[in-house]
Amino acid sequence: MTRTAVITGGMSGLGAATATRLADEGVKVIRFDLAPGADVVVDVSDSAAVNAAAAELGSIDILINCAGIVGPNKPLWEVSDAEWQKVFAVNVTGTFNLCRAFVPGMQELGWGRIVNFASMAGKDGNPNLSAYSASKAAVIAMTKSLGKELATSGVLVNAIVPAVIETPMNDDTSPEVLAHITSLIPMKRVGRAEEVAELAAWLASDKVSFSTGAAYDISGGRATY
Known part of the structure; x- marks a missing residue:
């Protein structure tokens, strides 16, 4: 049986790497994006x-919420209403919108995998990235909430929590911020998109069966909890 996956932000960075990895597994991948070619x-x-x-589209089997923006690189007190709201609109409301739209179909099928992309910033809080964090x-x-709500449904919901990864998303991040967050990684390097995609592929598969509502760190040793 061929499974179908929707990947948001699927045209670049972690979304593109995950799309390639799932396609290698024989999954039919549908890329949601604002970029041409989606x-x-x-x-x-x-x-x-x-x-x-x-x-x-109708029912799908796998949802990967990867669309996201970094937002302003500045102290919290300098962040405008519009900047704050835009980050939450994409990163939080976007994830909510996709989950709400596709969960009912997964429940009917009795099987589903949802992978939400978070960030180590969401645990530690990065300076000058208050909105993103x-x-x-x-x-x-x-x-965590959705995972508990669906725990007996056959639909598993987990998050990936990367440290800084080499992707186009970080192109506009200031060198000072990138240097700081890279210095926090014990392995002393940024991650690669294909490394994260490997974790996403596992979380989207039958191989994960007793994990839901979990946050999986992939941080080169940065994670402390």
């Missing part, structure tokens, strides 16, 4: 657009 061009923060896309903490908490 299978479905959609703004994940727009609930109506997400619901329409989900209704057209807070949004990723929310993703972790949402994952």
Whole structure:
């Protein structure tokens, strides 16, 4: 049986790497993104657009919520309302919109895998990234709640919590911030997208069977809890 996966932010970075890895496993991958070439061009923060896309696709087996933005690199007191709201709209509301749209179909099937991408910033809090850190903490908490709600349904929900990974998402992050967060990694290097995609592929498979509502660190040793 061929399984179908929706991957948000699937055209670049961790989303693209995960799409490639799942396709290697024979999974039919549907990439949601705003970038040209996406299978479905959609703004994940727009609930109506997400619901329409989900209704057209029908039931899926795997949902990978990878779409995200870093947002402003500045002290909290300098962050504008618009900057704060945009980060939460994509990172938190986007994840909520996709889960809400596809969970019912997974429940009907009695099988599903949801993988939400969070960040080590959501556990530790990175300086000058208050909006991003807070949004990723929310993703972790949402994952834990949803995992409990679906625990006996056959639908497993887990989060991946990376430290800094070499992806285009970090292109606009200031060198000072990148240097700081890389210095916190005991392995003294940033991660690679394919390393994270390997974890995502496991969490999206039958091989994970007794784990839900969990946050999986992939941090080069940075994680402390």
